[in-house]
Amino acid sequence: MSKQLNSFELACNHVLSAVKRLNLNPAVYEILRNPERVLTAAIPVKMDDGSLKVFTGYRVQHCSVLGPFKGGIRFHPDVDMDEVKALALWMTMKCAVLGLPYGGAKGGVTCDPREMSLDELERLSRGYIKAMYPLLGREKDIPAPDVYTNARVMTWMMDEFSGIKGYNEFGVITGKPPVVGGSLGREEATARGCVIAVREAAAALGISLNGATAAVQGYGNVGSIAARLLHEMGCRIIAVSDSSGGIYNPRGLDPVAVLQFKKNTGTVKGYPGSRPINNEELLALNCDILIPAALENQITEQNARNIKARIIGEGANGPTTPGADRILNEKKVFVIPDILANAGGVTVSYFEWVQNNTGYYWSEEEVNRRLEEKMVAAFKEVYQMYKARKDLNMRDCAYLVAVRRLSEAMWLRGWLGKGAEYQDKREAVLA
Structure with a gap:
């Protein structure tokens, strides 16, 4: 992770922008910037x-x-x-x-x-x-x-x-194994949620996943499962990488075979039928879908102009810097932000917690169905705001959705005080 960029301050800046755009009480920001x-x-x-x-x-x-x-x-x-x-x-x-x-x-x-x-x-x-x-x-x-x-x-x-x-x-x-109270479907949840969001974005943009090309940065749990699920939907996985390096084949890679190769050797490097590719080359590939599923601050002002993907689904937390966001916005790259794209994991963690608390456990089909419902509903809520607010990107709109919900709860619980100034603005919160 680039230590020049303070991830916490960057996250706070997104919150501050949302508070200002919603015309909320400044106390909302003060609460959210202080753990x-x-x-x-x-x-x-x-x-x-x-x-x-x-x-x-x-x-x-x-x-x-x-x-x-x-x-x-x-x-x-x-x-x-x-x-x-x-x-x-x-x-x-x-x-x-x-x-x-x-x-x-x-x-x-x-x-x-x-x-x-x-x-x-x-x-x-x-x-x-x-x-x-x-x-x-x-x-x-x-x-x-x-x-x-x-x-x-x-x-x-x-x-x-x-x-x-x-x-x-x-x-x-x-995130436990099912035999000790874990939920079926939890291991795949983050990747599955990301792929559902990518699917919804592709449908909104008129892009067919059948035959679409995809590159995946990071071939751990999220990246490898996202590659497999996209492959099952008809996408051609042309490149993947892990912390040791990357591999590329324009005709397509078998994500399951690549994962088995990594399990056997400890890396995707050297996978038969591929050529080596470094991180910068992978990010700059001519592809329809890019899944950054590694660590923070991978897409920066230095490499954003080289990105040719039409959709970026942020499988990792904070993979795109604000400077890169501005460039991608100018280039009309559709970025599904991390707080939406990789929320499948916490969603199924919530399902696991519910199952633990009730002592009643769901089938994997039930878990996946409920995850689909939550991810589709969240994507539609953010996308509708994106279509209505032509001046904002999907990340801006996701923060607006989140901060509006948080501020409503703060006001209802009395966290913001009873001053007349906020009373005058409460309709902006509850709208």
């Missing part, structure tokens, strides 16, 4: 060689006006407080856009899980829960997986929390 709670913790972990290493862990609880906090935990060398604050704010926006009864949160640990054994990762995961335990609970804050964490990590965390409580508390963590 409700921030915790930094030292997490001591005994390493396999007998040494002790102390990791830094973070949890940011951003805004609970819509409900309990919800947000993933990432293990990554670049994790810092500003990044976690930005991710928590984006989660608040994401939940508001989808109409979920959650507030945003995010967690992280500064570490490189690729250099750690499974035993070390388990001790780190359990140590994180011990450190964050006072903040967590199924009615308080419900974590989930994120970059370099997965269902196994979530199970360790749920088990640690349950051990402290003295009884099973499946609902405190989502």
Whole structure:
């Protein structure tokens, strides 16, 4: 991630713009730019060689006006407080856009899980829960997986929390395997939601997915599943990449075979029948659909003018900088923003939480049907605003939808005071 760009300040700027465009009380922005709670913790972990290493862990609880906090935990060398604050704010926006009864949160640990054994990762995961335990609970804050964490990590965390409580508390963590309270369809949810949004965008723009070309940056859980689902819809996947490099074949790649190759070798590089391609080349490919599913700030002012894709579905959080956004807008590239495009994960996490709380579990078909309903409804709400507000792009409109919903809840709950100034403006909130 580019450290020149403060992701939290960039996210705050989007919120400020939305508050001004909606003519809301400035207190809305002040609430949203200041997380409700921030915790930094030292997490001591005994390493396999007998040494002790102390990791830094973070949890940011951003805004609970819509409900309990919800947000993933990432293990990554670049994790810092500003990044976690930005991710928590984006989660608040994401939940508001989808109409979920959650507030945003995010967690992280500064570490490189690729250099750690499974035993070390388990001790780190359990140590994180011990450190964050006072903040967590199924009615308080419900974590989930994120970059370099997965269902196994979530199970360790749920088990640690349950051990402290003295009884099973499946609902405190989502993204678990189904056998321990996870939801069917959760593993594919972020990618499936992104592909549904891309499908809706293609239909709105008159682009047929049958025969459309697509490139995917990032071939982890989100990118690999998005590639497979697009392929199943008739798209030709011409390039994919991971942290080690990329591959390209204009005739198309088999996304399932590429994933198996990566599982066998640890990278997509060297996949038979492809040629190497670097990150900048992948982003600049002549294709219909581009899915950035890696990390933040990948599409910048330096490379945005080279992008030829017609639709960008942001599978990652914050992959496009504001300068790049302006360029893409000028080029008429249709960007489906992260707070809409990758909200499928938190949506099915919500379904998992509901199932844990009721003790009744749905079929995968039911989960996917409900996800489809939520994603289509959210896309249509944002797209309708986009069509009505010719001066704004889809990201602007997604923030308008989210901030309007948040401000309505703030006003109704009395968070904004009872001053006459806001009373005069409340129709702008409730419109």
